[in-house]
Amino acid sequence: MLLIEIKPNMCDFCGCCVGVCPEDAIELEEAHIEIIESRCTNCAKCVWSCPFDVLVFNKPPKKERAAA
């Protein structure tokens, strides 16, 4: 389950997140960014390194955390 969300209209497409992503899980075009869900491990390094506060880490709902 993808826990990382990109806030629309805030991204500057700078590529900081792509540079730190260990999984090659971010697609970044001139004005389009997308996390590739099948590759993302929710490690949150992209969230931490974003200069503009564009990426958000959503904690999973309690039920699913218990299941995990």
Add this chain to the structure above:
Amino acid sequence: MKDRYDVIVVGAGPAGSITAMYAARGGCSVLLMEKDRDIGMPVRCGEAVGRDGLNGVIEIRPRWIAATINRFRLVAPDGTVVEPDIGGTGYVLERRVFDYDLAMAAVEAGADVVTKAYVNGLWKESMNGRERIVGVTYTWKGVPRKVRGTVIVGADGVESRLGKWAGIDTTTDFRDMECCAQMTLAGVHMENDVCEFHFGSRWAPQGYLWMFPKRHGMVNVGVGISGMAARTRKPLYILEEFIKERFPQAGVLTTVAGGVPCVDTLREIVKDNVVLVGDAARQVNPVSGGGIAGAMQAGKIAGEVIARAVAAGDMAELEDYPRRWEKLRGARNRTYYKMKKAVFNLSDETLNSIAASVLKLPREKQTIWGVFRTALVKRPSLILEMAGTFGLK
């Protein structure tokens, strides 16, 4: 545009354009591919470069220079100002003009250039039971396409993915990624021959805040902090606070984000027929975060080496590029990376006390090295960390 080239260069920044130029001059057919609509835009860069950094790569044109720098002004957390002798001259560039001219130089050397071409993979074919890279896949005007190339150059910047597709681990640890926000301000009064740097936890934890003058009251003001620091405070908000406090009247001409991989060069910058240059190869100076000079010098070497490899029909010749890079800057950048790790966690108290001590030195000893030597005295543990730097530990 043809369907087959000797060399495909992905990314038309300084690294890509210089690689393309030297490969084309060496007799190769070259395609230079840029994902954005406009080469050199947006400018995600403080734009400062040492004059000697471009020596031997390309002749500097006056129209590239927005300001000529003779002084550094280092500001400690408590406001103490040190102006060390920088022992040379620097420039603040006008990268909008600069990047265009470099791409034009590649074209003049014979390269083809295409914009809005988004490379999304390597084109691989199985030959004699072995998978080989024969080109790149990309989209252009929304349509998937392919183009063949003998050598593929990843000059695709901090966000490089091309290396990963070739099996090179290019990931930068988030603690080594300097996460930056920059605004170009107008209506700011600042001497146009000084680059100003602010250190300390308020404005630049694990990094620095810069003010680089351009022309007519224009200044690049930016904040770069490590990914570790950016976990809790975002560069954009720090920058907004600084500008509100320092330049409340300024007009904001541009606001950009950016990432600088402040690490030593990747262990592998050539793999089979794939070559990485510039930020993609992690060729920045890890202390200053400056990337222009290294990228262009690497581009020159890569372009020359590629031309020879193509002419000889022997990709093993590409190995000459990492060897030459290592001699020119690679070894030095490894030392600088260790230095960065030693200095970037200095406390505000230590920084203040270094600044105060440097001011007590005779004027002729107030140099960048004087500052560094003082840092060593002020925090003796640095000596141990530096011993590691020079391989003594």
